[in-house]
Amino acid sequence: MTRQQVLDLYFLDARHKLIEIAAFLDRVERADGADDFRVAAFRTALDKFSASGKSRAKDVLLAFSDHSTEPVDKAPGKGAVGAASL
């Protein structure tokens, strides 16, 4: 596809998702209470948007990832939460 074709196909959808992200952050700010590790990870991931290059999706996923290398002693439950705790 040309860049024009990419924009024609995906701009409105991406615009919608960006507004959702902005609204989510506003919602977090309006709510009482402290941030947790998920907010810190989210802000780190947001920084990847302003970088140049073609690997933003990969970099955002890496920003949310657990980078430790050793297996944990015991599984702390079954589910994942979306960001690695510090």
Place this chain on the structure above:
Amino acid sequence: MRYIEPHAHMVSRVTDDYERMALAGCEVVCEPAFWAGYDRSAAEGFFDYFSQLTEHEPKRAAKFGLKHFCWLCINSKEAEDVKLAEEVIALVPKFLGRPNVLGIGEIGLNKNSRNEMRVLEMQVDLAAVHNQLILVHTPHLEDKLKGTKLILDVLKNDRRIKPERVIIDHVEEHTVAMVLDAGMWAGMTLYPETKCTPARAIDILEMYGNERLWLNSACDWGVSDPLAVPKTALEMKRRGHLAVAVEKIIFENPKMFLSQSEHFAAALKR
């Protein structure tokens, strides 16, 4: 538009889904053994589940003209109990000769624990001893990167395992390269919120080529879409991909990998 659904948990889906898949062009559905949403209380529960996958579900699929195949294992969410896992793994060989069994899967990791690693290694050994294909589940969300690396280390360290006979599922942008570089197959799962979207999956195809990659829905008891694969095929066409390129991803690639199973190859001849 014909396609193969390489990863769908049909025991948790209704017959309307089978009908819709058939209408959308599905010819074959493959079902890995998975976590039912709760922990089974004993190995006997897995025996019954394996019976369901090898006896009942193929009949359900056949009513809609679909060939049904399955994979067998104890999944990573139930792998923290190593004693139970050993009992379940001992049951698997009893079912490997059934005509719709493809191999061992979906094994893998969930929270990347030591017990999960032990059970993964036991099941890789099982696959090697019985010369079975392997289908791997990589962990969700923040655990995926670490888990994929640990899984690849286990597989690469076992010289009996041929990489072309392994499919690592649920890859995303940060794990696909390491899987393909290891010579294994990579599955992109089109599952809401927690895995790939159609657009991102096609981005990955455009960046990495169309060899050793497939698409799947992994539809299950959660909010998921059994038609995610044909919908992604439509998205490929919207982007200008030719029909032959689409068919390679949604039919020829799964067929190529799965034909390494003697059961699949035999069924195709019928």
